Amino acid sequence: xxxxxxxxxxxxxxxxxxxxxxxxxxxxxxxxxxxxxxxxxxxxxxxxxxxxxxxxxxxxxxxxxxxxxxxxxxxxxxxxxxxxxxxxxxxxxxxxxxxxxxxxxxxxxxxxxxxxxxxxxxxxxxxxxxxxxxxxxxxxxxxxxxxxxxxxxxxxxxxxxxxxxxxxxxxxxxxxxxxxxxxxxxxxxxxxxxxxxxxxxxxx
Ligand SMILES: Cc1cc2nc3c(=O)[nH]c(=O)nc-3n(C[C@H](O)[C@H](O)[C@H](O)COP(=O)(O)O)c2cc1C
Numbered sequence: 001x002x003x004x005x006x007x008x009x010x011x012x013x014x015x016x017x018x019x020x021x022x023x024x025x026x027x028x029x030x031x032x033x034x035x036x037x038x039x040x041x042x043x044x045x046x047x048x049x050x051x052x053x054x055x056x057x058x059x060x061x062x063x064x065x066x067x068x069x070x071x072x073x074x075x076x077x078x079x080x081x082x083x084x085x086x087x088x089x090x091x092x093x094x095x096x097x098x099x100x101x102x103x104x105x106x107x108x109x110x111x112x113x114x115x116x117x118x119x120x121x122x123x124x125x126x127x128x129x130x131x132x133x134x135x136x137x138x139x140x141x142x143x144x145x146x147x148x149x150x151x152x153x154x155x156x157x158x159x160x161x162x163x164x165x166x167x168x169x170x171x172x173x174x175x176x177x178x179x180x181x182x183x184x185x186x187x188x189x190x191x192x193x194x195x196x197x198x199x200x201x202x203x204x
Contacts (some may be wrong), residue, residue, distance in 0.1 A: 007140045010187045011082025015096065017111045017179030021059070026141055028115060031055050031177070033137030034117065039126035052123040053130050053173070056116040056164055063163065064114060071107045074112040075150050107150045111177035114151065117172050127173040134176055144181030151175040 001009075034055065041048040058064060080088040097106055108114050115134065119127040135145040152172035154160045166172070188196040 003140070004136075007136050011135060011139050011145075012185035012187065013146040013180070014177075014181045014183070015109045015146060015150065016100075016182040017109060017144065017177070018182050019110070019112065020180050021112050021176060022053075022143065022180070026143070027057055027115075027178075029141065030134055030137045030143075031057075031115070034130040034134040037126070037129040037133045039129070040123060042120070042123065044198060049148055050135070051126075053117050053119040053127050056118060058114040058116065059112065064108065066157065066160055067151065067154065068103075068105050068107060068112065070154050070160055071150050072105070074153050075107050078150075106146060108175075108177050109146065109148075111179040113178040114148075115173050115178055116151075116164060116175045117173040118164065120127075120169055121171040122169075124171075124173070125203065131173050131176060134174075138178050139178075143178050144184065146177050148177055151177075 035051060035055070039050045039052060041050055042052060043049075058067070079090060079093045082093070093106070095106060100106070101110075103110070117127055117131050117134070119130075131147060135147065138145040151174065152174070154164070155166070164172075
């Protein structure tokens with residue numbers, strides 16, 4: 001099969017990682033793939049600029065711990081709120097939580113790298129395209145990834161905001177966690193997997 005199509009079809013969110021560091025050259029290759037994504041032009045001081053994003057690579061265990069302490073209470077509150085309304089989502093999260101090794105990190109899954117894609121709030125489409133390139137490049141290099149929406153909820157921690165150098169008009173896309181997968185979720189293998197939904201297509 002065409003290798004790009006194969007990677008696209010194989011990509012799944014990975015929520016369990018080996019405690020093994022990712023070599024810096026691999027991280028740089030992945031970031032470069034993100035940087036190659038298409039982007040909308042924006043006028044800055046009379047100039048049209050592209051590539052509105054910047055990247056922050058988090059490897060430091062202490063800073064990761066700060067991120068977990070900031071976002072885990074938000075995750076817990078959210079999951080608790082699902083108990084009555086979406087019991088199956090709650091059960092699924094709890095099963096994952098119980099199966100997880102200590103320390104239980106339900107937001108970043110103890111991944112060796114947390115990659116923040118940061119860009120202007122009004123350039124969401126461009127930044128999301130960079131994120132997808134990153135996740136596909138990661139898989140092509142033998143890594144797993146997961147887009148962790150909960151990880152953007154760090155604005156309540158001034159210390160984290162300062163370290164990420166987040167400005168008022170910026171938002172976080174991802175972050176994306178990266179690492180060598182412990183469990184590789186089954187590919188959707190097109191029409192065989194229960195979670196595969198046929199594309200809705202109208203031909204004109
Ligand atoms: C905007 C966005 C936010 C997401 N946030 C989370 C998250 O906080 N935690 C998580 O485990 N997965 C998160 N995901 C991953 C989705 O749950 C996942 O992509 C979806 O269930 C489909 O599964 P697949 O990625 O394996 O194809 C997020 C995905 C997107 C696009």
